[in-house]
Amino acid sequence: MNAPSSLKVLVLASTFPRxxxxxxxxxxYxxxxxxxxxxxxxxVHVLAPHAQGAALTEEWEGLKITRFRYFxxxxxxxxxxxxxxxxxKQNRWRYALVPFFMLGEAIALWRLLRRESFDVIHAHWLIPQGLIALLVCKLLPRPVPKILCTSHGGDLFALRGKGLTQLKTYVLKNVSAMTVVSxxxxxxALRLGADAQKMYVIPMGVDVxxxxxxNATCTRHADSLLFVGRLVEKKGIHYLLQAMPTVLARYPHVQxxxxxxxxxxxxxxxLAQQLQIVPHVQFIGAVENxxxxxxxxxxxxxIFPSIIANDGDREGFGLVLVEALGCECAVIATDLPAMQDILQDQQTALIVPQRDVSALAEALCTLxxxxxKARQLGEQGRQFVVARYDWxxxxxxxxxxxxEMG
Structure with a gap:
């Protein structure tokens, strides 16, 4: 183990505030x-992709940030x-950017490792960060940093096909340690060949x-429903919208x-237009955290109506669930395995089968x-997450x- 205040960590990520x-x-972050x-x-030094309008290098709260260009x-x-x-998925032409992205990240990582000494690389996501970290370290003279890789879900579940599966297995078997979030x-990961002795379940956290x-001074609107998350297939929002006509037939003021x-x-x-529910659905867009x-x-x-997407992509851990429970919201979620770490049916949430519009509508009407009952679920849910998921x-x-790795 290093002496106090001596460990140097390099973080690799493809999602990071720009x-x-x-x-x-x-x-x-x-x-x-x-x-x-x-x-x-x-x-701690972070290496993340550059984006239009972002600085190439900067420092936030003692955190050094480098962003690599790739096109x-x-x-x-x-x-x-x-x-x-x-x-x-949205634009197949973006596959042409993948080799440039991986090359850009690899070159940036190689330069950083040649310029500075790091004890541990913390690579978020098996592919590309975990894979790139392993390959670049093979090109460097020994000793090289140890590699901790954290998988967040989509990288483990959604990247299918023989070649991608082999790459995932390669990363799982060759990193120094591996964490997953559920x-x-x-x-x-065990099914793909990971070594249980160097695997840990450590989720991301929330400031609860x-x-x-x-907030006792904030009025909760009993007839207002909320969804928070990316608008992508695995979030299952189509099924939530399809449940709304049934809910509105019984509770016409719901928003x-x-x-x-x-x-x-x-x-x-x-879809909201086709279902004729536009007056009752507001698409707010992204909001600041x-x-x-x-x-x-x-x-x-x-509501978190998440599903297993057609390509296998699914939630690795429901971080927004923890946020909602921290605020004592009543939660309705689907029965995905990753949710079972956080939710207990009738105790901290109402759980319904994924893709089941009728069950989702019935759960909404119940609360x-x-x-x-909604207040009770929220109170019990907060007690659960405060004890386990605070940052x-x-x-x-x-x-x-x-x-320990360093």
């Missing part, structure tokens, strides 16, 4: 900035705005102590607010008819693992 106040998911505060970690600036559209997988992912908390952007936005808006708590606090019921707990677990 600028202050960005609406991209912040979980890699939130973990990384907390690792900077660890007593045995000297510095002409205005055409760097592979990462962000829904994620790499969703962006590839028990369901742990079992899938100061940010995602109940559904959908927060987020993504490749399915236009299709979802068209600092404004999310107030949205949760003003809604009694939050709309019984506000006391203070999660960052300590990751920090301890990194220090």
């Amino acid at each position: 600028w202050q106040g960005d609406k991209e998911p912040p979980f890699v 939130e973990l990384s900035r907390r690792l900077v505060q660890h007593p045995h970690i000297a510095n 002409f600036e205005k055409w760097q559209t592979l990462a962000y705005a829904g994620g790499i997988l969703a962006n590839l 028990e369901a992912m742990f079992q899938e 102590q100061t940010q995602f908390i109940p 559904l607010r959908i927060i987020g952007t993504g490749t399915e936005a236009k299709a979802l808006q068209d 600092k404004n999310l708590p107030q949205l949760y606090q003003s809604h009694a019921i939050v 709309l008819a019984n506000p006391a 203070q707990i999660i960052a300590q677990r990751y920090g301890q693992l990194l220090v």
Whole structure:
């Protein structure tokens, strides 16, 4: 183990805020900035993709950030705005960017490792970051940094086909240590050949102590429903919209607010028109992360109708579930294995089968008819997540693992 404050960590990620106040998911940033505060970690440096309007190098709260170019600036559209997988689905021409992305990241990583000494590389996602870290380290003289790879779900479940499966297995078998964010992912990684002795289940966290908390001064609107997340296939929003006519037949004043952007936005808006529910559905778009708590606090019921997408993509861990429960919202979610780490039916949420429109509509009507039940679910849900998923707990677990590796 290194002496106090001597460990140097290099973080690789393809999702990271492009600028202050960005609406991209912040979980890699939130973990990384907390690792900077660890007593045995000297510095943390993040390498992430560049995007139009973003700085190439900067420093936030002691966190060094380098962004690598991989194409002409205005055409760097592979990462962000829904994620790499969703962006590839939306526009097949973006597959042409993949080799440029991987080469750009590999060159940037090689340069950083030649210029600076790091003890551990923390690569988020098996492919491309985990794979690139392994390949670049093979080109460097020994000793090279140890590699911790964290899989978040889509990279483990959705990348199918013989070649991609072999690449996933290669990463799983060759990194120094591996973390996944749910028990369901742990079992899938074992199936692909991962070594259980170097595998850990450590999810991402949420600030449920100061940010995602109940607010007694904020009025919850009992007839307002909320969805928060990327507008992509695996989120199952089509089924939520299809459930709305049944709900509206019994509760005609209900309003559904959908927060987020993504490749399915236009299709979802068209579906709302076809179902003739446009007056009852608001597509808000993306909001800054600092404004999310107030949205949760003003809604009694939050819905997560996630599914296993046609290409196998699915949730690795429901981080927005933890945010909602932290704010004491009543949650309705589907029965995906990854949700089972967080949710207990009738205790912390109502759980329905995925793709089951009737069951989803019935669960919504149940909570709309019984506000006391909704409050009870929210209160019990908050107690559960505060004890397990606060960033203070999660960052300590990751920090301890990194220090042990270094």
